[in-house]
Amino acid sequence: MKRSDGNRRKYAVCDLFSGFTRREFLACAGVWLATWRNTELMGKSKPNRHASRPNILFVIADDWSWPHAGAYGDTTVKTPAFDSIAREGILFTHAFTAAPTCTASRSAILTGQAPHRLEEGANLWSVLPAKFPVYPEVLEQAGYAVGKTGKGWGPGDEKGGGRTRNPAGPAYPSFSEFLKTVPDNKPFCFWFGSRHPHRAYKQGIGVNSGLRIEDVKVPPFLPDAPEVRSDICDYYWHVQQFDAELETLIETLEKSGRQNDTLVIVTSDNGMPFPYAKCNLYDAGTRMPLAIRWPGVVQPGVRCDELVSLTDIAPTILEAAGIRPPAQMTGVSLMDILTGAPRIERSAVFTERERHTIGRTGMRSYPMRAIRTRDFLYIRNLRPNLWPMGDPHTTVLDRIFADIDASPTKTYIFRNRRDPLVAPFFERCFLKRPEEELYDLRKDPWQLENVAAQPNYSAVKKELRNRLDDWMRRTGDPRANGETDFWDKCPYVTG
């Protein structure tokens, strides 16, 4: 085994610690190190048959939540292209974005780092300073052809912070146009950023295209009303548009004859644009569809239930290309999962948010941090005196609670907030929240009942609070040391 592989593995050991308690880490590290020593010393590790460096096709939807795909059991929305990638590769059931807001999520995917490490890059409509390396640049320096179409990093000033282009790569009109520029002997890295299913929607387009409101399963965090069902049909229609784009990409790849040498990754940046979803740290905002296909490497039809983060994508891509990830990447390569290698299952992922819209007096952020384990979600609201979804003090409905996208569902809940049947949804989705939230996912999978104040949960709350504190400290979170107004003062760069 090459020395660089050994270094990479050592690096992975250090970084794996991010998902573990100290006790779990110590218990597992011995087993892991023994495996490593055996393969290292006895030379029994399999030769890297991917040394030829695969092409990378990264396909990202905009505002698409788990589990809205056929591969996850949704029988209403039709996603044959995503389902085919899942069937021919690996389907992740517990993948989480680092932040439920476009810019921060994309910053984290590209850099492999937690957003709070990326300065302005943690805010919506911001810049991603050039000092933070992104995987397309690293691949380009290693000889890859790099390009992107559609929504790359952003929204924000893609050339701000000392950059010369969008961090996702130079723009091309389409994947096929990009491929025409790539010599046969050169590997490529291409980013396709869809605009679907981001709003705005043409109201009724879902129903008018044949989706039936009676077929919609309304998630329990939303009221079951015809307006909401129709809004979900519109969302589904846009999910299907994304899937059609994915189908075209797959066909283009096949026509190029390079599909067997290409690692395809399909995911989303944050959850559906509905109350309690996008811009929230509940699963509806952070849990993402994720499927990865890599012919000859990933076993077809594998389903992975381990907790993974989209910050893991960049180190995965780099490792697949035979490149050691930059030391500051807090993500952990998924190569062991992709190859079915022995591994330590991670026991947690971490999510966060800073400023989304400028919906608060003084352009203030509403900072949150969370730890998600198999059985619990613990959220800390660092400024519980502020409105989590934006200030209510305006007469323009679109700007009331501005962190919730304007939509028929938002309007329905707001206008019916005094209806006893709707009031609990309004309180949960719109109003202020306590400093700590804790949800027992074993009996509350949609995180509707905060049990943080219940005495029988005090031990688990303490443990999760400590783990979250520990992660914030170890990853250099400026908020680990208390209040900061750094993200309040960052410009809202709308171009």
Ligand SMILES: [Ca+2]
């Ligand atoms: Ca988005």
